[in-house]
Amino acid sequence: MTAAVLGVMGGSGVYDLPGLEDIREEAIESPWGEPSDALRIGRIGDTKVVFLARHGRGHRLSPSGINYRANIDALKRAGVTDLVSLSACGSFRAELHPGLFVLVDQFVDRTHGRAASFFGNGCVAHVSLAHPVGPVLQGRIAAAAEAENIVIHRGGTYVCMEGPQFSSYAESTTYKAQGYDVIGMTNMPEAKLAREAEITYATIAMVTDFDCWHPTHHAVDVASVVAVARTNASKAARLVARLARDFPKEREACPAGSEHALDGAVMTAPAQRDPALVAKLDAVAGRVLRD
Template sequence: MTKAVLGIIGGSGIYDLPGLEAVEEIKVASPWGEPSDLVRRGRLGATDIVFLPRHGRGHVLGPSDINYRANIDVLKRMGVTDLVSLSAVGSFKGDLPPGTFVLADQFIDRTFKREPSFFGAGCVAHVAFSHPVAPLLQKRVAAAAAAAGIGHAVGGTSVCMEGPAFSTLAESLFHKAQGWDLIGMTSMPEAKLAREAEIAYCFVGMVTDFDAWHEEAGPVDVALVMHHLNANADKGRRLVARLARDFPAEHEPCPVGSDRALEFAIVTAKEQRDPALLAKLDAVAGRVL
């Protein structure tokens, strides 16, 4: 069995994690470039926690400026086995109002400016991604939300747009008509990269607004988002604290194989693999390389 290390990526409004004990701030070098910030490692109770603010402290990085590959790589280097991603999102459903936490488990990727994979020319890999979220981890997060009294929903589809501008009305109405539940700017390629790194992943969409479709709520803007952001951030920290309290000491094997995603994914013949790329993949794919 593998020792469980719980990783937390803090989205908009969550730039630290109060309550961590024995905290170290560590600058972790990555061959993929600079991560969003220093990594904070500590403990909540008996659970080892590794925390990284997605946008950097002070929110210095926009959604398209984040080095998603470096972020996931440094978390892997820190031993993270299970990763909870906290993200501010808009809602397409009237029964998912601001303040609700939605544990979406499907994604639509509408980004176009981001590096989507650790693999490429010199070492090609295709991971299974039909079920992007690790179900056992999602169940634990849902149980923690219930125990902490946080209004939440389990399941749903979140579309990831490039940003940084919010949706046009036409885009919002289109996405709503597809039956999708949420919209955000940061879930992809983060979830894909976590799968390539064989890290169990759970997404928590913290609803701040109704995007642009809701006639009574009006169009989304920063003022509206900020109105709900602080309350959501406090609940996000409570969720993590409650999750850590009952988190297992050993990583639970993932039913959808997220922790074994590279088992048969690499298709490039060994003699044809690029040594320079293999060197960069030491943390992400070292288990199979």
């Protein structure tokens, strides 16, 4: 069995993880470039936890400037089996109000120009993203929230826009009409890459605003987002701490198939594979490429 290692990706307003003990920092080198920051590796209770600030400490990286492949590759090299994404977001539903946590289970990708796969010419692979969130991991987050009396909404669709600008009114009303629940700028291609790396993924979407569709909320501004994000960050730390304390010692099977997402996914015949690309895939896909 594989030992469970909990990864935590800190989004806007979450640049550290209170409660993490026996901390060491490790700057893991990735063949995909430079991760957002050094990994902070420690434990909460008996669970090994690896924290990475998605935007870097000090929020130096824009959503479009994040090296998503390097981040996921570094977490994989650190042994992460389950990754919880803490992500600020806007809401398209009145009942999903600022301060509420939403456990989304679907994503719509509206980004452009971001490297969205570890694979490509020379080593082609296709993984299923029908169910991008691990149901068991999401259930554990929900149980931790209940134990900590943190109100959550379970289920929903997160549409990922490119940014860094907030939505236009036309975009906001269009996404609302299409039935999406929340909007953010970072969970794609992060969720796609986590699946390719066979890491179970789940998002805690932390609502900071109503985007700009709401009749009493005509525009989003950084000051109001940051104010809510700070409050959300303290709740998120409490939620993650409880999740980690109750986390299993061994990796659990994922009904969405996260841990064996690459089984049968590689299309390129061994003789036709690009050795340079295969070498870069050692952590992400070594399990199947070495067979």
